[in-house]
Each structure stands twice: as C-alpha cells, then as structure tokens.
Amino acid sequence: MLGIIGGTSLLFSTLPALKKETVATPFGEAELLCGDIVMLMRHQYGRPPHRINYRANLAAMAISGVDHIVAFGSSGSLKKEIPPGTTLIPTDYVSMADIPSIHDHAIEHVRPELSRALAEKLAAVVPEARLGGVYVQTRGPRIETVTEVAALAQIADVVGMTVASEATLACELDMEFAALCTIDNYANGLGAEVLTFEHILSISKAHSRRTEEVLGAIIREMG
Numbered sequence: 001m002l003g004i005i006g007g008t009s010l011l012f013s014t015l016p017a018l019k020k021e022t023v024a025t026p027f028g029e030a031e032l033l034c035g036d037i038v039m040l041m042r043h044q045y046g047r048p049p050h051r052i053n054y055r056a057n058l059a060a061m062a063i064s065g066v067d068h069i070v071a072f073g074s075s076g077s078l079k080k081e082i083p084p085g086t087t088l089i090p091t092d093y094v095s096m097a098d099i100p101s102i103h104d105h106a107i108e109h110v111r112p113e114l115s116r117a118l119a120e121k122l123a124a125v126v127p128e129a130r131l132g133g134v135y136v137q138t139r140g141p142r143i144e145t146v147t148e149v150a151a152l153a154q155i156a157d158v159v160g161m162t163v164a165s166e167a168t169l170a171c172e173l174d175m176e177f178a179a180l181c182t183i184d185n186y187a188n189g190l191g192a193e194v195l196t197f198e199h200i201l202s203i204s205k206a207h208s209r210r211t212e213e214v215l216g217a218i219i220r221e222m223g
Contacts, residue, residue: 002068003066004037004038004039004040004071004218005042005072006040006042008074008204009073010211010215012208016033016215020033021064023060029060030044030057030059031044031045032061038061038065040061048140049162052162052165054165055102057166059102059169062174066175067174067176068222069177070122071166071167073179074204075160075183075184076184077158078152078153078158078190080186084186085183087180087181087214088133088183089126089133089179090135090163091119091131092135093137095164096136096137096138097138097140098139099165101172115176118178122178125221136159136160137162138159138160139161143188144187144188145188149187149189149190160181180214184204
C-alpha cells in the first residue's frame with residue numbers, strides 16, 4: 001500500500017477524501033488519513049519539526065499496511081543551479097540532527113541510501129523532477145544561518161528538517177522510501193530576499209495547484 005507523508009508543501013492543497021484514524025503504536029499515537037492509500041501530515045497537532053514523533057508516525061504507517069512511501073518535503077536549495085520551483089528526488093541524505101530509531105535497544109545496520117528503485121519510479125511519474133542529490137537535515141525549527149548554509153553546501157544539495165528521520169525509520173521498518181522535495185527558496189544567504197517562514201508559506205501557497213497535480217499523479221500511478 002502507498003503511503004504519502006505531507007508537510008508544508010501540502011498545507012494549501014486539496015487532499016483526497018480519506019477517513020481519519022488514530023493508530024496506537026509502542027511509541028505513542030499517530031493520526032492517519034486512510035483509504036486506498038494512507039496519508040500522514042507530519043505537522044499534525046501543530047508540531048514543529050523538532051517535536052514530531054517520527055517513531056509513532058512511521059510505525060503507524062507500517063501497522064496500517066504501508067509498504068512504500070513518498071514523502072513531500074518543502075526544502076531550501078543550497079546550490080545556485082537548483083533554483084526555487086525545482087522538484088528534486090534525493091538519492092542520499094545526511095543529518096545534523098538526532099535521528100530517531102526503532103532499534104535503539106540494539107546495534108543495527110540501517111541502509112543509508114534511499115530506495116533508488118522507488119525514486120526512479122517516482123521520477124517517471126513526475127518527469128520534470130530532478131533525480132539525484134543529497135538532502136541534509138537540520139534540527140529546526142530555526143532557519144539555518146548564512147555560515148551554516150555555506151558549510152552545508154559543501155556536502156549536500158538541499159536542506160530541510162524532516163526527511164532523513166523518516167527515511168531512516170522507513171528503512172528500519174522495511175518500507176521503501178523516496179522523498180519528493182519541492183524547492184521553495186534558496187537557503188539563507190543565497191537569495192536576495194530575507195528568508196522567513198512566512199515567505200516559505202507564500203511559495204507553498206503559490207504552487208499549491210501544481211502540488212495537487214503531482215500528488216494526484218503519484219496516487220494514480222503508484223497507489
């Protein structure tokens with residue numbers, strides 16, 4: 001079953017008609033939207049990135065029968081050649097934040113790479129998407145400083161606050177995972193504008209129709 005994780009980029013989009021369900025997990029409860037697919041809005045209950053219960057969220061999706069996930073992620077570009085408006089499917093990630101684990105009681109090997117097969121299938125559904133690149137996760141909720149952005153650009157292409165945690169847990173729970181990053185802005189210091197959360201929201205709102213179309217295509221072709 002297809003699972004969709006949504007965040008800021010889906011805030012202004014019309015979502016499919018699904019039944020709201022609360023799923024109990026060993027890590028707490030998570031609210032899902034269930035039907036032929038399963039959707040999870042990661043900022044439910046108004047939680048900022050560093051307060052999301054990732055373990056409950058991903059465990060709830062696994063309990064509900066999800067075996068492959070597409071996660072929408074509002075991201076900032078760390079490279080001038082990746083302008084706002086681009087859609088990027090990363091094939092690896094790095095994290096500057098604590099990464100949650102289902103297997104925190106034992107030493108386990110977790111595949112560090114995203115599922116390339118699923119990423120390639122997603123690229124076929126969204127042909128204008130750019131396949132490849134590294135996503136770096138910061139803790140949030142504050143926006144990265146100009147100096148941090150310069151340092152992160154040496155090791156990654158886009159920056160966000162959620163996807164590396166979700167990718168790790170999906171791998172631990174044997175769910176294929178691919179992220180669809182909507183590049184909503186240049187990271188702090190790369191663009192002319194002063195980067196604020198309100199600016200990021202305005203970009204998401206401006207592209208809401210396109211995001212709806214992409215979401216619909218993914219559900220039709222991968223659900």
